[in-house]
Amino acid sequence: EIEPNLSSAIASVRDLADLVVVQLHSGIEYESDPGTLTGFTEEPPFDAVGVIPGGPEIRFRTRPSYTDRQLRWRAVEAGANLVICHHPHVLQGFEVYNDVLIAHSLGNFVFDQSFAETFSSVILYSELDKIGFRSFTFRPAFIDDMIPGLATGRLGREILDRMADYSRELDTVVGVDPDAMEAVLE
Numbered sequence: 257e258i259e260p261n262l263s264s265a266i267a268s269v270r271d272l273a274d275l276v277v278v279q280l281h282s283g284i285e286y287e288s289d290p291g292t293l294t295g296f297t298e299e300p301p302f303d304a305v306g307v308i309p310g311g312p313e314i315r316f317r318t319r320p321s322y323t324d325r326q327l328r329w330r331a332v333e334a335g336a337n338l339v340i341c342h343h344p345h346v347l348q349g350f351e352v353y354n355d356v357l358i359a360h361s362l363g364n365f366v367f368d369q370s371f372a373e374t375f376s377s378v379i380l381y382s383e384l385d386k387i388g389f390r391s392f393t394f395r396p397a398f399i400d401d402m403i404p405g406l407a408t409g410r411l412g413r414e415i416l417d418r419m420a421d422y423s424r425e426l427d428t429v430v431g432v433d434p435d436a437m438e439a440v441l442e
């Protein structure tokens with residue numbers, strides 16, 4: 257049972273830490289639909305192919321499934337102050353749930369894959385204190401010949417804009433500053 261284990265893990269550290277960051281190895285590689293978890297209901301199907309107007313066609317799902325989202329919401333409800341997920345290896349949006357940031361997938365960053373969609377990533381930054389996380393920004397990254405580096409120019413702007421689009425689908429606003437080559441979660 258995933259949820260009881262998740263809830264008990266968060267509860268076990270809640271009194272030991274000022275802030276609890278939950279990192280979940282969740283989602284299916286290149287896909288966002290892990291199947292249905294018991295007791296969850298599915299939202300209407302989402303188009304499996306991400307399309308950015310005027311941009312490249314993405315062959316893998318770019319939005320987490322409803323069941324993925326629900327599991328991550330449970331982590332927030334159990335007391336997580338930040339949820340960061342990995343495993344899809346492709347970018348997925350940010351979501352704010354009950355004033356807590358969920359990073360559904362920051363991309364690939366370092367992995368020896370040859371799918372073009374796995375080359376884009378983002379690096380998440382935060383300001384925080386004992387009360388909580390104060391702000392979040394992110395910068396685009398790109399894997400070139402298996403070496404990650406900051407993305408700049410048109411490529412960097414496209415990655416930032418893509419994350420803003422993906423996050424908008426999750427009702428989260430991202431402000432892109434192309435001159436600073438970063439974006440702010442608003």
